[in-house]
Every structure is written in C-alpha cells, then in structure tokens.
Amino acid sequence: MAAHVPAAYLREPYRTAIETTVAACGDDVHGPWVELVDTVLYPEGGGQPSDRGSVDGRLVTDVQRVAGVVRHVLEAGAACPATNAPVRVELDWARRFDHMQQHTGQHVLTAVAADRFGWQTTAFHLGPETSDIEVAVRELGRDELDALEAAVASELRAAHAVGSTYVDRADLGGRAVRSRGLPEAHSGPVRLVSIGTLDVATCGGTHVANTAEVEALSLLGAERLRGGMRLTWVAGGRVRRRLAEHEARTAALRRALGAADDALLDAMRARGERLAAAERRADELEAEIVRLTAERIALMRDDGARAEPSPDDPPTMLIAHEASASAARLTAIARAVTALRPESVVVVAGGTAPDGRVVIASAATTDDRRMRAVADTLFAVLDGRGGGRNGLYQGSTPSPERLTSAPASLAAAVRVAWLR
Ligand SMILES: [Zn+2]
Known part of the structure; x- marks a missing residue:
C-alpha cells in the first residue's frame, strides 16, 4: 500500500503556488476540468468553500472532490492541458487566508462553546460575508453571547499553535476528539487538527498556524433554528472591514441627520414623527381641495338644459379641466x-x-349603457383611450385642453350619443 501523502493544500496551507503535472483533463456540464498530481487549491468540504486560482493561467472557477480525486473546474472555453504536461497552479491567497481565519475561528468558537458553556456545535457554514454555527441550545441572550465572545477572545489571545496529524481510523475511538462525523466516502487515515490544549478535532480543512492569526471573532447575533440557535459571526480581517463599513455608514448618517452617534436614533424617530404628521396634514389638505373643487364644479350651469326637462333628456353635463390634479x-x-x-x-x-x-362619472342610478356611449364619444373627441363601468370611466388623452375649449360642440356630440 502506498504511503498516504496529503495534497499540498493540507501539507503546506500557506503555500500559494506549485509546479505539478496533469493527471487527467475533460469536459462535462460544469465546463472543462483538470485533475492534477498535486494541488494548492482546496476542494469544497466541511463547511469551507472551494478555493479560486489558476492552472497555467486558466482561471479555476470551482474545486470539487469527485470520487476521491480533486477536480479543478476551469473557466468556460478554457483548453485542456495535455495529460502528463507540467503546469503551474496558483492560489487566490487573499480569499484562502480569509477562509483560514474564519475556519480556525470556528474551531475555537466550537471548542469554547462546548467546553466552557456546554453548547454543542451541530453545523458550520462559511459564507462570503458572514459565517454561522448551529448550537444545540434552546435560547441564548445577548449577555450569553457576550460571555462566549469574551471567552473566545481570551483563547485567541493565548496564541495557541494549530497543527495537524494523521491517525488510523481504528485508533480514533479511544481518543477525546471532537467530530461532527466523517464524510461517508472517507477512507484511509483520519486527519486530526489540534489547537494548543484547547481542541482536537477531525477536520480536512485549511487553518492558520496560530490562533493569534485569527485576530478577533465577533458574534453578530443569534436566532432560533431547528430547535437550536444559529450564531452568526465574523473573524479575522472581516471584523476590521465590517467595522470600517459601519463607521462609514454611521458617518453618512451623522451628516444626513445632523446628529451625533448617540442621538442618531432619536433624530431619525423625530423625523419619522414629523413626516407622519406632514402626511396626515397633506391628506387633510387633499380632501379639502377635492371638496372645494367639487363644490365649484357642482355650481356650474349647463347651458343646454331645458326649462322643463323630460326623462329622455341628456343629463346635465358638468365639464372642467383641473390641470394640476393627479389621477386619484x-x-x-x-x-x-x-x-x-x-x-x-x-x-x-x-x-x-x-x-x-x-374621468367621466355619473350617479349609480344613471343608465350605464348610455354612460358608455357618452364615454366612448368623449374619448373619441379627445383622441383618448380608456374604459370603465358602473358610472365611472377613466382614460388618457393627449389634449385635455380640448375638453373646455369648445364646450358647445362637445355638449352636442354628447347629446347625440345619449339619445342614440
Ligand atoms: Zn478545520
């Protein structure tokens, strides 16, 4: 049996490039792919996303373990390198180091949560902005999160060395090892990652060499999930980037609201109250405008009305153009x-x-067939289009002024429509 030789990303997690040889190359639904004799690119697994990088200048868009072999998915259209050809693999180090900080931070967080507080980790997810773990505890308040965060900070400051060894699977049972279970397809020796005296865990991920390199871990919040709690956090450079973003946002809010940090919320609430009062006042004024305008229109005279109207006469036409009025x-x-x-x-x-x-409207008692004829005539006269029913017709017109420019001819057209 050949000696077990882990890939370069596990042997030397700080290595950013390697000269190696092409083992196989092909193409499938995910695009062109290449398998290499060795690689510095980590394949997705254990909650840690896959690395990015390049193979002889071809961009690597994903790295996955397929049937135990690391497969590098290349950018669409990339040409396959020849089998057995020498190639240079380069790693996107900034992205990887960020993942190493988050992942090592997770080990410390999980160990402290379990050993100091009795909260067991059941899941881990490393996201592009934030990461989270799920812990088997019913409820966690801010005070408990603060205590957990302080205990994690203390362990990070202790600058524990982080290392890895391999043991036979058969030897695993007798050891005090933290594990969320090995992958189903796992075979061969088991990798153990130790953090000083704090933690020994089964893990196939990449880690920083010392907890001091995690810099800091900040718990952002907790929410109930699947009977436990999900804790969201950031570690490493993300803590500083996030703080810088918060500072920039707070500075913009200070300028926008003209208030100091501790007065921002009160200033915003006061604005909200003033806005609500202004909206109430605007509603009152709008109702007043509608009432006064309606009263003015209702007082208009219809020159076409007869002294002794008959039931077949067209109704009184009240026509007005309110240039500034909205549709409502x-x-x-x-x-x-x-x-x-x-x-x-x-x-x-x-x-x-x-x-x-x-808008064309009549009382609900008006004959709607006749109203429809009147509305059609008016829309035609105004080059407009529209529709409606039950005494209310609405539409658009490119020439609203025409409504009031020739009232007599308009009234005549409407009368014809009504009597048709
Ligand atoms: Zn790990």
Whole structure:
C-alpha cells in the first residue's frame, strides 16, 4: 500500500503556488476540468468553500472532490492541458487566508462553546460575508453571547499553535476528539487538527498556524433554528472591514441627520414623527381641495338644459379641466360632484398636453349603457383611450385642453350619443 501523502493544500496551507503535472483533463456540464498530481487549491468540504486560482493561467472557477480525486473546474472555453504536461497552479491567497481565519475561528468558537458553556456545535457554514454555527441550545441572550465572545477572545489571545496529524481510523475511538462525523466516502487515515490544549478535532480543512492569526471573532447575533440557535459571526480581517463599513455608514448618517452617534436614533424617530404628521396634514389638505373643487364644479350651469326637462333628456353635463390634479384627485373630485349633483354627468380632465387624463362619472342610478356611449364619444373627441363601468370611466388623452375649449360642440356630440 502506498504511503498516504496529503495534497499540498493540507501539507503546506500557506503555500500559494506549485509546479505539478496533469493527471487527467475533460469536459462535462460544469465546463472543462483538470485533475492534477498535486494541488494548492482546496476542494469544497466541511463547511469551507472551494478555493479560486489558476492552472497555467486558466482561471479555476470551482474545486470539487469527485470520487476521491480533486477536480479543478476551469473557466468556460478554457483548453485542456495535455495529460502528463507540467503546469503551474496558483492560489487566490487573499480569499484562502480569509477562509483560514474564519475556519480556525470556528474551531475555537466550537471548542469554547462546548467546553466552557456546554453548547454543542451541530453545523458550520462559511459564507462570503458572514459565517454561522448551529448550537444545540434552546435560547441564548445577548449577555450569553457576550460571555462566549469574551471567552473566545481570551483563547485567541493565548496564541495557541494549530497543527495537524494523521491517525488510523481504528485508533480514533479511544481518543477525546471532537467530530461532527466523517464524510461517508472517507477512507484511509483520519486527519486530526489540534489547537494548543484547547481542541482536537477531525477536520480536512485549511487553518492558520496560530490562533493569534485569527485576530478577533465577533458574534453578530443569534436566532432560533431547528430547535437550536444559529450564531452568526465574523473573524479575522472581516471584523476590521465590517467595522470600517459601519463607521462609514454611521458617518453618512451623522451628516444626513445632523446628529451625533448617540442621538442618531432619536433624530431619525423625530423625523419619522414629523413626516407622519406632514402626511396626515397633506391628506387633510387633499380632501379639502377635492371638496372645494367639487363644490365649484357642482355650481356650474349647463347651458343646454331645458326649462322643463323630460326623462329622455341628456343629463346635465358638468365639464372642467383641473390641470394640476393627479389621477386619484380627478376620480375623487368626480365622485364628490356626482354626490352633490346626482342628475349630472361629470367630466373632469387633468394634466396638460400631451399627458392628460380624463374621468367621466355619473350617479349609480344613471343608465350605464348610455354612460358608455357618452364615454366612448368623449374619448373619441379627445383622441383618448380608456374604459370603465358602473358610472365611472377613466382614460388618457393627449389634449385635455380640448375638453373646455369648445364646450358647445362637445355638449352636442354628447347629446347625440345619449339619445342614440
Ligand atoms: Zn478545520
């Protein structure tokens, strides 16, 4: 049996490039791929995402373990290097080191949570912005999170050395080893990662050499999940980047609200209250405008009305153009006028050319077949389009001014439509 030789990403996690040889190359639904005799690129696993990098300049977009072999997925369109050809593999080190900081931080967090507080880790996820672990505990408050964070910080400051060894699987049972279980496909020796006297865990990931390199770990929050709690956190450079983002955002808020940090929330709430009061006042004024406009239109005279009207006569036409009225205000005005003058048909246009609107309304008792004929005639006269039913018709017109420029001819057209 050949001696077990782990890949370079495990032997030398700080190594950023390696000269190696192509073992196989191919193409599948994920794109072109290459398998190498050795690699510095970590394949996704154990909660840690895959590395990025390049193979002889070809970008690596994903790294996965396929049937026990590390497969490098290349960018679309990349040409296969020849089998047995020498190639140079380069690692995106900034991304990897960030992952090493998060991953090592997770080991410390999991160990402290379990040994100091009795909260066992059941899951780990390393995300692009934040990471999280799930712990088997019903409820955690901010005070408990603060205590956990302080205990983790103490262990990071202790600058524990981080190392790894391999043991036979058969020897694993007798050891005090933390493990969330080995992958189903696992074969061969088991890798143990130790952190000073703090922790020994089965792990196939990449880690910094000393807990001091984790810099810091900040618990952002906790939420209930699957009967336990999910803790969200950042470690390493992410703590500083996140703090810088928060500072920039807070500075922008200080400028926008004209308040000091400790007065920002009060300043924002006060603005919200002023805004709500202004909106209430605007609603009152809008209702007042609608009422006054409707009263003015309702007082208009219809020159075409006869002294002794018959039931077949067209209704009173009340026509107005309110250039500044919104669509909602036009409808409200039209409804208010029909309440004041239930025998009338109200036509109100709003806006100015070429973006006019028109609302035609009547009391619910008006014959809707005739109303539809009137609305169709008006839309035609105004070059507009629209529709409606039950006494309320709405549409658009490029020339709202035409409604009031020739009232007599308009009234005549409407009368014809009504009597048709
Ligand atoms: Zn690990």
